[in-house]
Amino acid sequence: MKPTTKTHISLGHGQEMRAIPLASGVATSLHPGAAEKGTRGPRHGLYWFRYIPVFAKFLLAQTGAILWVLFSFWIALPWIHNLDTVIGPILTVLIILGVAILPGYISGFVLFSTLLDRRPKIVEITDYPAVSVLIAAYNEESAITDTLKSVFGQHYPGDLEVIVIDDGSKDTTVAKVEGFAEPALRLIRQPVNGGKASALNAGLQQATHDLIITIDADTYLYHNAIKFIVGRYLSDPSNTAAVAGALAVRNSRKNWITRLQEWDYFHGIAIVKRVQSLYQGTLVAQGAFSLYEKSVLLELGGWAPVVGEDIVLSWGMLTKGYRIGYAENAVVFTNVPESYRQLFRQRRRWARGMFEALRAYPRILFQARLTLQFVFINLLFPFIDLSYMLFFVPGIIAAFFGFLLIAGPITLLLIPLAALNNMVIYLVQRRMFKARGLRIRRNFRGMFLYVFFSQLLMSPASIAGYASEVFRLSKSWGTK
Structure with missing residues (x-):
C-alpha cells in the first residue's frame, strides 16, 4: 500500500476536522471552501452565538449535579441523624454514599449533560475512504446471512472489503458464507476456536484498507450505518482513532428479558456513550459495531486475548492520547441474550472487562x-452494586412493612x-430515531421492567464479574 499523508482543516468552534488519506496518498478536503491548516472555516447561522465550550458544559453539569446532591443532603439531615443513632457513623456513611449520594450525583450529571449536548454536524463529504469490515463468527448459521445482506445493502459510496473470520464453527x-456470491467478500477459516480477539486479529492482518469496522455476526446494519459512522469519524477532532456506533435491539419481541434490554440499549447504553463523547472521550468502542484506524x-x-477485548482496546487508545467518538445516528440492530443465564454471562463479562482494562492500562x-471522571x-460501580444489593433492596423491602430507616x-x-x-x-433519543426514519415501538412492559428491575438483574451479574477477575477464574468467549 502506498504511504499516505494526513492533513487537517479547521471546522470552527475550536475543533479540527480531519482529511482522510486516500489510497493514492492524496488527502482530500472534506469541507467545501475550507482553508489551509491554521485558518478557520465559516460560522454556521445562529449556532455560533449559542455555542458553549465543552469545558463550560462540563462545569455547568458538575455544578447542577453537586447542587442537587447538596439539596438532597440538606433535606435528609434529620433522617441521616436517626440512621447514625441506630447503626453508627461508618455504616451510615456507606449507606448514604452507596444508595443516595453517588446515584444522585451520576443521574444529575447525566441529566444536565444531556440537556447541554448539541451533536456536532457531519461535514459534507465528496469522497468516502475505503473501509475493511471484519466479522468474527462462531456458530452463527442462523444470523450470518442476514448480517452479510445488511452489509452489502448499505450502498456505501466508497470501496468496501468484507472479511468473515470463522472461528472454528461446528455448524x-x-x-452460509461460501454460498454468498459477492466479489468483495473473503472468508478466513480458523480450524480451532481461539476466541473473538484471535479471530479479529486474523482479519486485521488480512485487511487492506486504512479504516477498520468490526461487526458482530448477528448484527443487522440499518441503512447508511457505515456512511454515518465514517462521516462521524471524518468530522471529529483529528486525534479521533475510533468511533462507536449506536446499538438497538433486534429481537426485542422474544420475551420479557429482551423487552427489558430494548430500553437498556435505547436509554442507558446510548445516553452514556452520548455524554462521554460530549466530553471528548467515549470509554468503549464496542466490538458489535465500531470503526477504528488500522x-x-x-x-x-x-485485540488482547481477554473477555473484554473491546474495553481493553479502547482504554489502550485513551491511554495513548487518542479520542473515541460516538455516532448516535449510525444505527445497527443486534440480537441480545434471550435468557437470564445468557444475560448474566454477558454482564459478568462486561464487568470483568473493566478490571482487565485497568490491569492492562493503569x-x-x-x-x-x-x-477521567467516567473512569473513576x-x-x-462495584461499591454501588454492592450497596444496591446489601442496603437498597433490603431497605425497600423493609419500607413495605413500615420501616423507613434505610429508604x-x-x-x-x-x-x-x-x-x-x-x-x-x-425525548432526545426519539428525536434521533425520527431523523433516521425509525419509530419507537410500544414496549410499556419492557419500560416498566427496565425502570424497576433492571438493576436488580444486572447487579448480581456485575458483582460476579468483579469477583471472577479478582480471583482470576477461567475465561471464555461466551456471550457478546
Missing part, C-alpha cells in the same frame, strides 16, 4: 482529561430525578 456458518490497532497490537488513572465512576428522604428524592432523567433521554 453450517462456513457454508494504524492505531497495529500500534496497540490488535496509567489511565493519572492522565488528566474530562472523561466505573471503578465505583429515607434522600433515597426517595432519586425518584423524581430519575423520572425527569428518563423523560429527557427519551
Whole structure:
C-alpha cells in the first residue's frame, strides 16, 4: 500500500476536522471552501452565538449535579441523624454514599449533560475512504446471512472489503458464507476456536484498507450505518482513532428479558456513550459495531486475548492520547441474550472487562482529561452494586412493612430525578430515531421492567464479574 499523508482543516468552534488519506496518498478536503491548516472555516447561522465550550458544559453539569446532591443532603439531615443513632457513623456513611449520594450525583450529571449536548454536524463529504469490515463468527448459521445482506445493502459510496473470520464453527456458518456470491467478500477459516480477539486479529492482518469496522455476526446494519459512522469519524477532532456506533435491539419481541434490554440499549447504553463523547472521550468502542484506524490497532497490537477485548482496546487508545467518538445516528440492530443465564454471562463479562482494562492500562488513572471522571465512576460501580444489593433492596423491602430507616428522604428524592432523567433521554433519543426514519415501538412492559428491575438483574451479574477477575477464574468467549 502506498504511504499516505494526513492533513487537517479547521471546522470552527475550536475543533479540527480531519482529511482522510486516500489510497493514492492524496488527502482530500472534506469541507467545501475550507482553508489551509491554521485558518478557520465559516460560522454556521445562529449556532455560533449559542455555542458553549465543552469545558463550560462540563462545569455547568458538575455544578447542577453537586447542587442537587447538596439539596438532597440538606433535606435528609434529620433522617441521616436517626440512621447514625441506630447503626453508627461508618455504616451510615456507606449507606448514604452507596444508595443516595453517588446515584444522585451520576443521574444529575447525566441529566444536565444531556440537556447541554448539541451533536456536532457531519461535514459534507465528496469522497468516502475505503473501509475493511471484519466479522468474527462462531456458530452463527442462523444470523450470518442476514448480517452479510445488511452489509452489502448499505450502498456505501466508497470501496468496501468484507472479511468473515470463522472461528472454528461446528455448524453450517462456513457454508452460509461460501454460498454468498459477492466479489468483495473473503472468508478466513480458523480450524480451532481461539476466541473473538484471535479471530479479529486474523482479519486485521488480512485487511487492506486504512479504516477498520468490526461487526458482530448477528448484527443487522440499518441503512447508511457505515456512511454515518465514517462521516462521524471524518468530522471529529483529528486525534479521533475510533468511533462507536449506536446499538438497538433486534429481537426485542422474544420475551420479557429482551423487552427489558430494548430500553437498556435505547436509554442507558446510548445516553452514556452520548455524554462521554460530549466530553471528548467515549470509554468503549464496542466490538458489535465500531470503526477504528488500522494504524492505531497495529500500534496497540490488535485485540488482547481477554473477555473484554473491546474495553481493553479502547482504554489502550485513551491511554495513548487518542479520542473515541460516538455516532448516535449510525444505527445497527443486534440480537441480545434471550435468557437470564445468557444475560448474566454477558454482564459478568462486561464487568470483568473493566478490571482487565485497568490491569492492562493503569496509567489511565493519572492522565488528566474530562472523561477521567467516567473512569473513576466505573471503578465505583462495584461499591454501588454492592450497596444496591446489601442496603437498597433490603431497605425497600423493609419500607413495605413500615420501616423507613434505610429508604429515607434522600433515597426517595432519586425518584423524581430519575423520572425527569428518563423523560429527557427519551425525548432526545426519539428525536434521533425520527431523523433516521425509525419509530419507537410500544414496549410499556419492557419500560416498566427496565425502570424497576433492571438493576436488580444486572447487579448480581456485575458483582460476579468483579469477583471472577479478582480471583482470576477461567475465561471464555461466551456471550457478546
